[in-house]
Amino acid sequence: xxxxxxxxxxxxxxxxxxxxxxxxxxxxxxxxxxxxxxxxxxxxxxxxxxxxxxxxxxxxxxxxxxxxxxxxxxxxxxxxxxxxxxxxxxxxxxxxxxxxxxxxxxxxxxxxxxxxxxxxxxxxxxxxxxxxxxxxxxxxxxxxxxxxxxxxxxxxxxxxxxxxxxxxxxxxxxxxxxxxxxxxxxxxxxxxxxxxxxxxxxxxxxxxxxxxxxxxxxxxxxxxxxxxxxxxxxxxxxxxxxxxxxxxxxxxxxxxxxxxxxxxxxxxxxxxxxxxxxxxxxxxxxxxxxxxxxxxxxxxxxxxxxxxxxxxxxxxxxxxxxxxxxxxxxxxxxxxxxxxxxxxxxxxxxxxxxxxxxxxxxxxxxxxxxxxxxxxxxxxxxxxxxxxxxxxxxxxxxxxxxxxxxxxxxxxxxxxxxxxxxxxxxxxxxxxxxxxxxxxxxxxxxxxxxxxxxxxxxxxxxxxxxxxxx
Amino acid sequence: xxxxxxxxxxxxxxxxxxxxxxxxxxxxxxxxxxxxxxxxxxxxxxxxxxxxxxxxxxxxxxxxxxxxxxxxxxxxxxxxxxxxxxxxxxxxxxxxxxxxxxxxxxxxxxxxxxxxxxxxxxxxxxxxxxxxxxxxxxxxxxxxxxxxxxxxxxxxxxxxxxxxxxxxxxxxxxxxxxxxxxxxxxxxxxxxxxxxxxxxxxxxxxxxxxxxxxxxxxxxxxxxxxxxxxxxxxxxxxxxxxxxxxxxxxxxxxxxxxxxxxxxxxxxxxxxxxxxxxxxxxxxxxxxxxxxxxxxxxxxxxxxxxxxxxxxxxxxxxxxxxxxxxxxxxxxx
Numbered sequence: 096x097x098x099x100x101x102x103x104x105x106x107x108x109x110x111x112x113x114x115x116x117x118x119x120x121x122x123x124x125x126x127x128x129x130x131x132x133x134x135x136x137x138x139x140x141x142x143x144x145x146x147x148x149x150x151x152x153x154x155x156x157x158x159x160x161x162x163x164x165x166x167x168x169x170x171x172x173x174x175x176x177x178x179x180x181x182x183x184x185x186x187x188x189x190x191x192x193x194x195x196x197x198x199x200x201x202x203x204x205x206x207x208x209x210x211x212x213x214x215x216x217x218x219x220x221x222x223x224x225x226x227x228x229x230x231x232x233x234x235x236x237x238x239x240x241x242x243x244x245x246x247x248x249x250x251x252x253x254x255x256x257x258x259x260x261x262x263x264x265x266x267x268x269x270x271x272x273x274x275x276x277x278x279x280x281x282x283x284x285x286x287x288x289x290x291x292x293x294x295x296x297x298x299x300x301x302x303x304x305x306x307x308x309x310x311x312x313x314x315x316x317x318x319x320x321x322x323x324x325x326x327x328x329x330x331x332x333x334x335x336x337x338x339x340x341x342x343x344x345x346x347x348x349x350x351x352x353x354x355x356x357x358x359x360x361x362x363x364x365x366x367x368x369x370x371x372x373x374x375x376x377x378x379x380x381x382x383x384x385x386x387x388x389x390x391x392x393x394x395x396x397x398x399x400x401x402x403x404x405x406x407x408x409x410x411x412x413x414x415x416x417x418x419x420x421x422x423x424x425x426x427x428x429x430x431x432x433x434x435x436x437x438x439x440x441x442x443x444x445x446x447x448x449x450x451x452x453x454x455x456x457x458x459x460x461x462x463x464x465x466x467x468x469x470x471x472x473x474x475x476x477x478x479x480x481x482x483x484x485x486x487x488x489x490x491x492x493x494x495x496x497x498x499x500x501x502x503x504x505x506x507x508x509x510x511x512x513x514x515x516x517x518x519x520x521x522x523x524x525x526x527x528x529x530x531x532x533x534x535x536x537x538x539x540x541x542x543x544x545x546x547x548x549x550x551x552x553x554x555x556x557x558x559x560x561x562x563x564x565x
Numbered sequence: 566x567x568x569x570x571x572x573x574x575x576x577x578x579x580x581x582x583x584x585x586x587x588x589x590x591x592x593x594x595x596x597x598x599x600x601x602x603x604x605x606x607x608x609x610x611x612x613x614x615x616x617x618x619x620x621x622x623x624x625x626x627x628x629x630x631x632x633x634x635x636x637x638x639x640x641x642x643x644x645x646x647x648x649x650x651x652x653x654x655x656x657x658x659x660x661x662x663x664x665x666x667x668x669x670x671x672x673x674x675x676x677x678x679x680x681x682x683x684x685x686x687x688x689x690x691x692x693x694x695x696x697x698x699x700x701x702x703x704x705x706x707x708x709x710x711x712x713x714x715x716x717x718x719x720x721x722x723x724x725x726x727x728x729x730x731x732x733x734x735x736x737x738x739x740x741x742x743x744x745x746x747x748x749x750x751x752x753x754x755x756x757x758x759x760x761x762x763x764x765x766x767x768x769x770x771x772x773x774x775x776x777x778x779x780x781x782x783x784x785x786x787x788x789x790x791x792x793x794x795x796x797x798x799x800x801x802x803x804x805x806x807x808x809x810x811x812x813x814x815x816x817x818x819x820x821x822x823x824x825x826x827x828x829x830x831x832x833x834x835x836x837x838x839x840x841x842x843x844x845x846x847x848x849x850x851x852x853x854x855x856x857x858x859x860x861x862x863x864x865x866x867x868x869x870x871x872x873x874x875x876x877x878x879x880x881x882x883x884x885x886x887x888x889x890x891x892x893x894x895x896x897x898x
Contacts, residue, residue: 097673098673101673101674105659108662109659398655398657398658398659398660399653399655399657400658402623402653402657403653403657403671403674403718404674405622405623406622406623406649406651407646407671407674407675408642408644408646408674408675408676409674
């Protein structure tokens with residue numbers, strides 16, 4: 096054991112005394128993450144809270160059988176006092192104001208939404224803010240297209256397109272339309288603002304679900320009333336109040352589903368991006384550290400130091416275990432330094448101390464160890480597959496780039512179905528959850544540990560079989 | 566004499582990428598006595614390093630075994646390895662660690678620690694004369710200093726047996742001299758057994774108590790230098806340069822007849838003038854036992870015959886001649 100630790104310590108020492116290596120391992124991900132956070136989160140992030148996400152809402156919805164439009168409800172929830180809306184969301188009398196006087200965070204606070212109608216589209220084009228050439232299109236396509244162009248040109252973070260049959264599909268009327276149908280709200284998001292886009296997607300999903308749920312609840316209640324007291328009883332129901340209470344922001348019924356995506360509620364966009372990109376970048380660079388650490392055995396063989404260890408009374412298994420332990424501890428140390436450094440950067444940008452990784456330090460430590468295991472397991476496996484450091488130098492960047500892209504190391508995400516194949520994805524998601532105060536990272540830890548453990552064992556087995564010392 | 570190393574039918578076969586096999590070592594039988602310097606002499610590719618690698622436990626033999634101080638390197642590797650110090654052919658050091666850190670690291674691989682390790686490191690640094698550079702990183706060292714440290718690492722745990730695999734390759738004459746003196750010191754002052762491989766006949770001659778000549782993976786001759794030389798005869802070779810002068814066959818016959826110990830005498834005339842030749846000057850070549858003693862008589866006879874000797878070279882029998890005699894090739898071929 097003493098020899099394993101000696102070899103491990105030598106690995107760590109030689110790695111961290113190599114200035115160039117440290118520059119790549121620590122400084123590069125730190126600088127890249129900070130640049131991305133500043134670029135997409137805005138300098139001085141405390142001035143750019145997540146509440147300011149600009150959204151264009153294009154409402155094509157037509158009124159349903161009862162004469163009102165859920166699309167308008169949707170618009171009302173995001174755009175208070177929207178002029179084009181036929182539906183004015185009534186105040187709910189059922190909710191008592193918060194006795195503490197703390198302002199409740201509502202969707203109005205989260206977003207800066209506008210109802211995107213033809214007048215607004217025309218004015219954007221006329222002012223030259225949106226470059227849109229083909230106006231000879233049907234009205235619906237035209238509005239969608241201009242909104243989309245406005246997103247692409249950065250005027251809005253996202254555009255929500257509510258379809259014509261939105262109300263029709265999600266109305267639940269026992270006699271007329273007894274089944275809910277699937278509907279779709281299109282979200283065109285700006286890839287330059289991944290966190291804000293995630294928030295918008297989350298909000299859109301939240302509102303739609305809330306409308307559907309409220310709709311079913313009301314319809315069920317009406318059925319119950321009618322069955323119990325007869326049709327006359329329906330005349331005594333204050334529909335507007337009931338409707339208002341089902342969707343009113345005062346009830347916080349759709350409150351901040353997206354918080355885990357964006358980070359803590361008082362954090363800015365920069366902090367969110369720091370967590371998102373920083374954790375993924377840290378793992379991306381840790382992959383290189385692990386791979387080149389294990390590939391170092393090939394270099395040791397070339398320089399003869401490996402043979403020197405093997406001819407000493409040190410079992411070959413101890414030499415390998417020492418190297419692998421060294422790689423694991425190096426990665427742990429690298430991740431730890433990066434996490435602390437990113438928290439420092441976050442605090443500096445915020446202008447106050449803010450540990451961006453959340454307050455569950457025990458889980459954070461567990462996550463860090465799990466990530467280190469997964470990353471070094473992957474490194475050992477890759478180093479065991481290649482025959483020489485040269486092969487490793489070619490293969491490592493390709494595999495790591497794939498892991499990084501799938502996991503979101505470059506500031507954008509792919510569909511989760513692709514991401515699940517990347518350990519960067521599982522690690523990054525867990526870091527984000529912890530940062531947002533969500534401790535539900537059991538699955539992430541499990542995947543990382545199993546993935547890492549299996550790769551570690553397979554790598555060691557392969558290495559032992561294939562690696563020739565002399 | 567107590568045996569330190571014994572090999573029995575030690576053999577190694579490598580498989581080439583194309584599937585064919587090459588027998589690097591073909592069943593070597595060796596015995597190295599305790600306290601002796603044993604040189605394994607052979608040209609490059611003869612199998613010296615493969616043999617040392619098997620005896621030191623780095624390579625697994627295809628067949629056979631080696632006993633180190635009575636411990637089988639295959640069956641009791643850790644016990645056997647404790648007795649061995651290895652000085653590899655290449656500089657096997659960590660360039661980013663300093664001299665002391667390198668010694669400490671490898672010392673720990675031999676289970677040294679604490680004050681024992683510290684005092685051994687000081688001792689070795691002093692022995693290899695690097696005490697004042699102990700805190701400097703190895704990659705700032707000259708080639709000779711690296712070689713000395715390379716030797717020092719192999720001696721740190723005071724092994725009973727030291728393997729030195731061509732330790733003087735690629736270094737300046739001064740450092741080479743220092744290493745050769747070190748090897749002799751190890752035997753004379755510390756009683757270590759040294760297995761020294763080289764392709765330089767001069768080194769083997771200077772150091773060795775016994776020599777094994779290896780070629781194509783086989784030990785073709787084994788014994789003290791005197792024993793090996795006796796196998797090819799003990800005649801010296803005398804070469805007299807005579808320029809463009811003619812040498813009559815009668816003169817050569819007279820030398821053979823009148824000078825005691827002379828067995829052969831021949832004349833190698835100069836090459837044609839103006840052409841590049843390996844022999845621009847005429848050469849009388851005489852083989853004689855105790856050649857130096859015969860020298861005055863030969864010069865007297867040639868002077869009397871009117872042949873002026875321009876220079877004389879006396880070549881005593883050596884391991885090079887032994888190798889040439891055994892293989893038909895020079896060591897450096």
